[in-house]
Amino acid sequence: MKKLINAVDDVVKEQLEGVAVAHPELTVKIGPHYVYRADAPVAGKVAVVSGGGSGHEPMHGGFVGMGMLAGACPGEVFTSPTPDQMYECAKAVDSGAGVLFLVKNYTGDVLNFETAAELAHADGIKVQNILVDDDVAVKDSLYTAGRRGVGTTVIMEKIVGAAAEAGKDLDACADLARKVNLMGRSMGMALTSCTVPAAGKPTFDLGENEMEIGIGIHGEPGQKRMAMTTADEITEMMMNEILDDKGYSRTVREWDREAGDWVDKHLTDEPYSEGDQFIVMVNSMGGTPVSELYAVYRKVDEMMKARGMTIARKLIGPYITSLEMAGCSITLVKADDELLGYWDAPVNTPGLRWGV
Amino acid sequence: MKKLINAVDDVVKEQLEGVAVAHPELTVKIGPHYVYRADAPVAGKVAVVSGGGSGHEPMHGGFVGMGMLAGACPGEVFTSPTPDQMYECAKAVDSGAGVLFLVKNYTGDVLNFETAAELAHADGIKVQNILVDDDVAVKDSLYTAGRRGVGTTVIMEKIVGAAAEAGKDLDACADLARKVNLMGRSMGMALTSCTVPAAGKPTFDLGENEMEIGIGIHGEPGQKRMAMTTADEITEMMMNEILDDKGYSRTVREWDREAGDWVDKHLTDEPYSEGDQFIVMVNSMGGTPVSELYAVYRKVDEMMKARGMTIARKLIGPYITSLEMAGCSITLVKADDELLGYWDAPVNTPGLRWGV
Amino acid sequence: MSVSKEQIVSWLKATADVMSENKTYLTELDSAIGDADHGINMNRGFSKVLEKLPTIEDSDIGNILKTTGMTLISTVGGASGPLYGTFFMRAGMALASKETLSNDDVYTMLNTGMEGVISRGRASVGDKTMIDAMMPAMAAFKNTLDNGGDLLAAMKACVQGAEQGMKDTIPLQAKKGRASYLGERSIGHQDPGATSSFLMLNMLLQALEA
Amino acid sequence: MSVSKEQIVSWLKATADVMSENKTYLTELDSAIGDADHGINMNRGFSKVLEKLPTIEDSDIGNILKTTGMTLISTVGGASGPLYGTFFMRAGMALASKETLSNDDVYTMLNTGMEGVISRGRASVGDKTMIDAMMPAMAAFKNTLDNGGDLLAAMKACVQGAEQGMKDTIPLQAKKGRASYLGERSIGHQDPGATSSFLMLNMLLQALEA
């Protein structure tokens, strides 16, 4: 394992110390770890908070700032953060307008954020948890932990962050987050494994002519292993899974503030169709340079045109990564004017910045 | 070799096609390849143009746009572009205010841009070539081709692009570029080699416990090979070379528009000292994720504070890369108010965006 | 025979040791069907428990277990953090202010803990999770007591049940947790969480035998 | 003996072939002390020359060489593109409108070409560049003619000089081009540009012998 790190146990801490000195507009707390806008709580505004294992940078810490997240809770590498981080972060950023936790659908993230929501609620903080589960590589929710939360998270954080900045209340922000999730689909692939610092060696081995299709973002193996092929064929394979996806149903637990308890909610998304417009992200898993993403984007654009679909906005680069893994993911979020409006709103974070 | 590419011979072309569809605000010409602002020529404004081998993305094509480059000429991977690309690009972007070529100091880039300048001049275009040669890993200019142009290029393109946008004339822009170069110093290191698509295998082999110190940006081996060590020690090694550098002298060829010929110019930069403020870039060579850069940045910040120096602005991420090489480089540019003013000016390019 | 506070404390210490010894092993199991951190997670959590024990070992068993649970929740992360955390929190809450444990108390501790895991994680037997080790273990414990066995016999049966349940995860296709994403590719691997559950119960047996 | 246009054209064709055959070899030499593209660059440029030749082979030798030079300049890139491009452009300019070449014309072609390379690249013998192959080659050519040798003898001496010069680059520390960044680490490797120069001159010998 060769990485620019010092001691394996200090990886997350030292990276956060770097964030702290690089970005005085953020406040970084070490032990329990969380990062939040230095100007938080922002009066009258809902605080959008996310978190997850480290190793996905710039997500989430790099998306904290004006117009996006109020705070983020980084766990150990690829390990969901703990409820105390989330709870402390919520207390730091809550203006009284409430805290919205955006939670990627992994058992660990879900359970830890649930506990955090309970703690925050007990403290009188208005709170809601919204899941992201957009990974079409996971086929059903009955025989699995359900679709993973992947690329749509980035787009959700931007859009819901903009809505919060615009003064929307907690329920409106939660509704918007749920809507983005139902509009979003992703699929990823790996050319190489990555190495969790604490493990010291690659999570899996891939032959010189192999790739993993349908991976998540934790260096885990994917849906299937295949012989390496061209960028066009890889893109086609992933795009077809995304575009042909036929409406996915799941049951999610959301927080009932009145009852002070969890309620099950059944959600189904609709297939995409001709004439739809999208926010598209072609994302590097970390080790793939942006140049290769453009070759993929070229094919994405071609395929969408062939289906009479429009790319209204795009992101091309490393936004939700798996350490130094080589590979890419594609995310589509069907977008209406409301979503595009929030997308275009100013944002000023280490990882995403425009309009300011 | 596993990459997201189709045919090896089409790598650059297909990536440019991706850029074309992703960025309608840019015009992309294929054969000879060049990329320029769709709104060029911008009346009354100097056109800043750069170029070099491909494989360093987002540089240079990703820095074309309002407030930065007017055009860029991508060569084959790691191979300087040819004069016809530069000449066609110059014709496309020249508003009559002239074209400033920013040239990284590699024999190939220098020679090709010289020929391009001669062609442009013969066509009546006001032209100047300014070299970037900031790599302190190259020790002298007498027994080598001189310091390589590396990280300072990015900062120069931003600053000089802003000056051009502000309406400065060709000589003022050239003076500013020369000034930035004399203020800038960089050093890079590699944890892995990278693979030139046409070559099909890594340019060099590095053992599991080895690294290369003092590399350029073309996947070439560096100043020396060493045993792998911690992020702190690596950062110290590179920063000491940068901070202790004692004023480097070189002779550069610049264009004399009156004489229509090249003139030699002797340039020497000054050592940095206590109280200086800087624009700092901690850059990924491609395969190193941004998280690790923050560990490096933390140490950079610590060392500069210890010397009474200030980081006034920073960039942390992959800006000038060597394909998928793992490793990083550090660039310091000593900055006065003029430089910082241009740095802060709005910029809107695929790779760098703020203020708009 | 009753179980002393010291035995509970030495159980927790032994569990910390066994997680440290098996850190690499558990992580390797998690490499195959997860994200290569289960051993690291468990070791991080239980080292913290070990650190905390001196400050709490004089309080009652309920409190010791609850603090263990809270420590795990705030240090482990991942799926196993809230699950093992809940195990000990619920166990502790069920044994509030106890200074010693009867045989039935031991069963209450283990079974309430397991029920907490189920209510949080919603896993059933056969889903290829720690529940596959816990469920037969707790059933065997109860069964032995019900049939007149003593505590040690019950605990031995418990550990045997856990071990068998752990091994039985190998042919299963995971339906919960991260391994479920692998679909059929999860078949043929032993579940890391079931393995850590077996280790933890085995350490309780050791503590009771001492 | 005079050299025909057809011989010049077949020299260029043979050079295209030899660069294609040696693409990997030249690139490997460039991996050791450069950026692993010299063979790729030379092959890209000369394939284009090969493509263009049918459209220009009826014009005069000066023009054929000039067009070759311009083609190389606009397709090779890197350091070698402008250098070899200049070589052929200058050679062509010095032989404007010639339909055949005398012995002295051949020398003029080679030497003017080399001087063009020197004026662009400013390299001297010993800098570990293509000049290390060209300089002894052109000197041997001239020397043989001056001593009454015929064209073939001169060209053979030229190729021998190039080959020796190429081999002599091995112990040198590079002072120009990309290899110079390696300092002492450039020692022990043969210069790729000197190698392509030898190959190119060797093809001229073949064309003259045919």
Ligand SMILES: Nc1ncnc2c1ncn2[C@@H]1O[C@H](COP(=O)(O)OP(=O)(O)O)[C@@H](O)[C@H]1O
């Ligand atoms: N819903 C669940 N109920 C019970 N146990 C579960 C559940 N999901 C996962 N697990 C257990 O957690 C273990 C993985 O823990 P760990 O690797 O620490 O967390 P993560 O999967 O978040 O990386 C699995 O081996 C499994 O035994």
Ligand SMILES: Nc1ncnc2c1ncn2[C@@H]1O[C@H](COP(=O)(O)OP(=O)(O)O)[C@@H](O)[C@H]1O
């Ligand atoms: N200044 C120079 N003068 C003459 N030849 C040079 C000079 N610089 C480099 N070369 C030659 O160019 C060769 C490298 O060419 P190539 O690999 O195609 O270009 P690049 O170095 O730009 O990748 C070297 O081996 C050397 O012979």
Ligand SMILES: [Mg+2]
């Ligand atoms: Mg995990």
Ligand SMILES: [Mg+2]
């Ligand atoms: Mg090159």
Ligand SMILES: [Mg+2]
């Ligand atoms: Mg795990």
Ligand SMILES: [Mg+2]
């Ligand atoms: Mg080369």
